[in-house]
Structures are given as C-alpha cells and as structure tokens.
Amino acid sequence: MTSRLLVAASVMALLAVAGCGNSGDGARAGIWAAGSSTVFPFATRVAENYARATKSAAPRVESLGTGGGIQAFCQGVGPTTPDVANASRPMKASEFEMCRQNGVTEIVELKIGFDGIVIATARDGNGFNFRLQDLYQGLAKDVPGGDDFIANPATTWNMVNPALPNQRIQVYGPPPTSGTRDAFLELGMAPGAALIPAVRAVKASDEARFETLAHTLREDGSWIDAGENDNAIVQTLSRTPGSLGVFGFSFLEQNMDTVRAESIDGIAPSVETIADGSYPLARSLYIYVKKAHIGVTPGLQQFVQEFMSDGAAGRGGYLQDRGMVPLPADEIAVQRAIAAAMTPMAAPIS
Numbered sequence: 001m002t003s004r005l006l007v008a009a010s011v012m013a014l015l016a017v018a019g020c021g022n023s024g025d026g027a028r029a030g031i032w033a034a035g036s037s038t039v040f041p042f043a044t045r046v047a048e049n050y051a052r053a054t055k056s057a058a059p060r061v062e063s064l065g066t067g068g069g070i071q072a073f074c075q076g077v078g079p080t081t082p083d084v085a086n087a088s089r090p091m092k093a094s095e096f097e098m099c100r101q102n103g104v105t106e107i108v109e110l111k112i113g114f115d116g117i118v119i120a121t122a123r124d125g126n127g128f129n130f131r132l133q134d135l136y137q138g139l140a141k142d143v144p145g146g147d148d149f150i151a152n153p154a155t156t157w158n159m160v161n162p163a164l165p166n167q168r169i170q171v172y173g174p175p176p177t178s179g180t181r182d183a184f185l186e187l188g189m190a191p192g193a194a195l196i197p198a199v200r201a202v203k204a205s206d207e208a209r210f211e212t213l214a215h216t217l218r219e220d221g222s223w224i225d226a227g228e229n230d231n232a233i234v235q236t237l238s239r240t241p242g243s244l245g246v247f248g249f250s251f252l253e254q255n256m257d258t259v260r261a262e263s264i265d266g267i268a269p270s271v272e273t274i275a276d277g278s279y280p281l282a283r284s285l286y287i288y289v290k291k292a293h294i295g296v297t298p299g300l301q302q303f304v305q306e307f308m309s310d311g312a313a314g315r316g317g318y319l320q321d322r323g324m325v326p327l328p329a330d331e332i333a334v335q336r337a338i339a340a341a342m343t344p345m346a347a348p349i350s
Contacts, residue, residue: 031059031303035069035086036179037228038115038248039285042319043086050306059303065228066179074099077292083300085288088179093348106291109345110335112313114325116249116269117184117281118261122237126165128262134161136192138169139223141216144198152218172226172233173246183283184246190214234259250323274325291342308339
C-alpha cells in the first residue's frame with residue numbers, strides 16, 4: 001500500500017509540474033512520453049532523431065517505471081497528462097479501466113520490439129547457470145518447509161541448488177512500479193514456483209494464493225529494490241562483490257565491459273534467443289498512444305511514425321544499436337498498420 005501511495009504522490013507532483021509548463025491557452029508546446037525505464041533509452045533516441053528531422057523541440061521523456069507512466073497517462077485527456085506511455089509489459093485490465101473512467105477511451109497499443117530480463121554479475125564474479133526454480137527458491141519471501149510455507153531460510157545460492165556457487169544471496173532489482181519487475185515475476189518467479197511440487201499443488205487449488213507466493217519477493221535484504229535507474233544497478237555490481245542484478249538486456253549490451261549475464265536453464269540471453277523466445281525471460285516492449293491527442297499535440301503522429309520506422313524499429317535500425325531486439329518483418333508490418341490508422345486497442349483480458 002505504501003508503494004502505491006508513493007507512486008500516486010509522485011505522479012500527481014509530476015502532473016502539477018507539467019501543468020506549470022503549459023502555454024496560456026491550455027496547450028502544451030511539445031510531446032510528452034512517460035513510463036518504463038527499459039523503454040526510456042529507446043524513446044529518448046527516437047525523440048532526438050525526431051527533433052533533428054523536424055527541427056523542433058525534442059519530446060520530453062520521463063522514466064517513471066511502467067506502472068507510474070501508465071498511471072500518469074490514465075489521469076485524463078489534456079495538456080497535463082502524457083501523450084505516450086512507455087511500457088515493458090502489456091497494459092493491465094485495471095489500468096485500462098482507470099483510463100476509461102478518467103475519459104481516456106481510445107488508446108493505441110503498439111508493440112515496438114523485444115527485450116530480455118537478465119540476471120547479471122560483475123565480469124570477474126562467480127558463474128551461475130540458474131534453473132527457473134532456483135529463482136523462486138532463492139528470492140521468494142515464503143517457500144515450502146515441512147507441512148507448510150516458511151520464511152525463506154536460504155542465505156547462500158548453494159543452499160538453493162548445490163550446483164550454484166557458495167555465495168550470499170544479494171540481488172539488486174527494480175521496484176514495484178517497474179515493468180521489468182512485473183515481467184521478472186511473470187516470466188521467472190511464477191514459472192519457477194510452478195516447478196516445485198508443493199507450490200504447484202497450491203496453484204491447482206488456490207490460484208490467488210499461488211500468485212501471492214510466486215510474486216512476493218524477500219524483504220530481509222536478499223532482494224534490494226534499487227530504483228528505476230537500471231544503470232545504477234549495473235554500477236552497483238562492480239562496487240558490491242558477490243551481488244547480482246536484474247535489469248533489461250539493452251543495459252547489458254551497453255555495459256559488457258563490466259558485467260555479464262548468467263544463463264537460465266542453460267540458455268544465455270542474446271538477440272537470437274530473445275527474438276525466438278528460447279530465452280525464458282524474453283518479453284515484448286510497448287508504447288501506448290492517446291488517440292485524443294493526435295492532431296492536438298503538435299508532431300505526435302510524426303513522433304509515433306518515427307518510433308515505428310524502418311530506421312528506428314526495423315532490423316539494423318538505431319534502436320537495435322541500443323539493445324532492442326527488432327520484431328520479425330511480418331509482425332512489425334502489422335504494428336505499422338495500427339500506427340498509421342491509429343486503431344484503438346480492445347480492453348485487456350487481465
């Protein structure tokens with residue numbers, strides 16, 4: 001609850017600041033995108049190229065985390081709310097409903113590419129080959145013990161799996177507002193939990209309890225919320241021997257001289273394994289566009305077109321240079337058609 005209140009407070013403060021920058025007639029001078037820290041470097045690069053091509057002011061890009069960006073986006077229509085929400089997971093049904101209740105009734109969902117979530121160490125650190133169940137058993141707050149679930153007693157990785165190093169469990173990762181964290185829970189923790197018989201039995205009988213068990217990370221210092229700045233996590237790994245970090249693949253590619261990614265079920269993250277889905281922690285990246293702002297916020301349509309262009313999101317484009325894995329040709333053609341027609345999304349199922 002406290003984290004939700006903090007997110008709400010930060011969003012409202014941001015909206016108040018944004019409102020102060022409006023012109024006298026209520027219009028906003030430039031484009032505003034807010035959200036995922038993973039999408040942030042991609043959106044920033046698109047903003048730079050858009051500004052260079054159009055000789056206009058660069059769009060404002062805010063890194064608030066996926067949840068924070070969507071919450072700001074869904075506050076309503078008008079110059080005090082973002083035109084675009086950047087997201088490293090799909091919009092939730094509850095968020096879509098929040099948008100609808102606040103008058104944001106036409107939202108255009110665009111998949112822009114793929115990313116992978118990596119579990120990284122300093123380059124000179126111990127090597128790991130994690131199994132998915134190791135993630136749950138090492139990082140879940142409660143794990144099976146005796147006839148019930150108990151507070152996670154593991155203090156070193158070899159207590160989780162004898163094949164892992166005898167190294168303390170200390171993992172720096174994103175906070176609850178982050179889409180990277182949401183994806184890590186959905187792609188890593190939950191599937192890992194389901195591989196353990198006692199937890200799988202809970203899943204069969206009580207889905208809500210299973211989700212709580214699989215999605216609740218340790219609060220004893222073994223998992224450390226490190227903020228929305230993935231670069232800060234990268235730097236922490238070099239300064240804190242024996243620690244691990246969870247962040248996006250794009251940040252790995254930019255810091256290969258200091259950190260390396262560990263494999264999951266024998267598969268290392270790469271452009272190829274993320275694109276073909278064989279790497280277990282691969283995910284899709286999105287932008288959400290407020291259709292009501294098209295034709296109102298100057299240049300918004302052109303900004304979206306630049307984001308989806310061959311030179312940006314296509315294979316060999318400048319976003320691939322920054323670490324984003326491009327969509328297959330047929331899939332990006334579908335997304336470009338949605339962008340051209342500004343086709344609103346349907347309500348998410350969950």
